[in-house]
Amino acid sequence: MNRTKGSRLLQQMIFVGPSAFFFILILIVPFLLGIYYSFTNWNGVGSSHIDVVGLDNYKQIFFDDPKFKTAFWFTAKFTLLGVILTNLIGFVLGYLLTKPLKTRNVLRTIFFMPNVIGGLLLGFIWQFIFIKGFASIGEATNFKFFSLPWLGTENTAFWGIVIVFIWQTAGYLMIIYISSFNNVPKDILEAAEIDGANRWQLLMNIIIPLVMPAITVCLFLAISWSFKMFDLNLSLTKGGPFGSTESVAMNIYTEAFANNRMGLGSAKAMIFFIVVAVITSVQVKVTKSKEVEA
Numbered sequence: 516m517n518r519t520k521g522s523r524l525l526q527q528m529i530f531v532g533p534s535a536f537f538f539i540l541i542l543i544v545p546f547l548l549g550i551y552y553s554f555t556n557w558n559g560v561g562s563s564h565i566d567v568v569g570l571d572n573y574k575q576i577f578f579d580d581p582k583f584k585t586a587f588w589f590t591a592k593f594t595l596l597g598v599i600l601t602n603l604i605g606f607v608l609g610y611l612l613t614k615p616l617k618t619r620n621v622l623r624t625i626f627f628m629p630n631v632i633g634g635l636l637l638g639f640i641w642q643f644i645f646i647k648g649f650a651s652i653g654e655a656t657n658f659k660f661f662s663l664p665w666l667g668t669e670n671t672a673f674w675g676i677v678i679v680f681i682w683q684t685a686g687y688l689m690i691i692y693i694s695s696f697n698n699v700p701k702d703i704l705e706a707a708e709i710d711g712a713n714r715w716q717l718l719m720n721i722i723i724p725l726v727m728p729a730i731t732v733c734l735f736l737a738i739s740w741s742f743k744m745f746d747l748n749l750s751l752t753k754g755g756p757f758g759s760t761e762s763v764a765m766n767i768y769t770e771a772f773a774n775n776r777m778g779l780g781s782a783k784a785m786i787f788f789i790v791v792a793v794i795t796s797v798q799v800k801v802t803k804s805k806e807v808e809a
Contacts, residue, residue, distance in 0.1 A: 552781040559777030572782035582758060583783060586766040589759070590742060593673070597680050597741040602733050604685040609692030610718075623693070627686040634683070638750025641679045642666065645751075669759035672752050676760060679747055684740055688733045695729035696722070724807045731802040735795055742791050763787050 553572055557565045576583055608626055612619045629637065645665035653662030665675045699722055707717055723730075745764040748754065754761030754769075761769075767787065771780025 549781045549784055552778050553785045554782075555778045556776075557778045557781075558775045559771060559780075560775060568778070572779045573786070575779065576783055576786065582761070583763070583766055585758060586754075586761045586763045589673070589761065590744075590763045593677060593680075593744065593762070594738060594741040596677050597684075597744075598734065598737040600677070601681045601685045601737050601741075602688060602730070604681060605688030605733060606692050606730075608685065608689040609696055610722075612689070613693055613696045623689070626689055629683045630687040632683070634746030635750045637679065637683055638747045641675070641682075642751055645675055666752055667756060669756065672756065672760045676744075676747060676751055679751065680741065680744065683747070684737065688737065691729050691733055692726065695726040699725050724805070727802060727806040731799060731806065734798055734802060738795055738798060739791065742787075742794075 552565075554567055554569060555565050556568050556571075612623055612626075616622070632640075649661040649663075649665060652658070653660075663671050665671045703721060703725075704717060707721055712720070743764055744762055745768065748760065748762045748765050752760045754765050763783070764787075767780050767783045770783060771777045774780075
């Protein structure tokens, strides 16, 4: 008996041990260090002058840091719009591309391709499109839409980031929705059609409840992506104009690595982590409660 337990323990150590070790080393240890540094005034460079300051960093964030509040408000608005629109577009594309279209495989590839491009490269490509491409089209067509200063004002820069985010992520969510749509039992749909249900009733009363697990996953992914958005923000606007489009992730990065205030940046990261964890936990709990089985 002891030999069997020892053999199982050895197997677990061989197969699970390496991944568990690197998980602890890469994720758990930095997370615990981040909690510690959030209570210090560490500058992120030297380790000889680290003083524990208690809750001073958190007090400064809540009572004397308007830039963080502005960044948080921008991130909240961006997340709300980004999550709704990217899921809506991904859902519609997934629903349409499960129909018997001759070009659906080509269209699936086209819509998914933006997700393959890295965020920084994608941001620089769209920066060129907004500044040069749209301006040229606006001069040629006199359409005011293309002549707008897309990255030059607070409102247009905000919508510019939203457009690029949706363009990049909707295709990925589309693939998840397509997989879920294909798993909806055909006999249930056929029975509902025989009973006289129209397409809208099929979608609202049968298809959406049955694909709710995919909606749970897609909402979770979209929330985490939009809250952590950094590369698009950096390459498109760098937080401008005048810090109006600075995300929380960029604010934390600037605080920790540009201003050399790692302690304050770690405190902001802890607050950010708690907010995202609470929101995603509530979202998963609510959507999981609406899932049904075929």
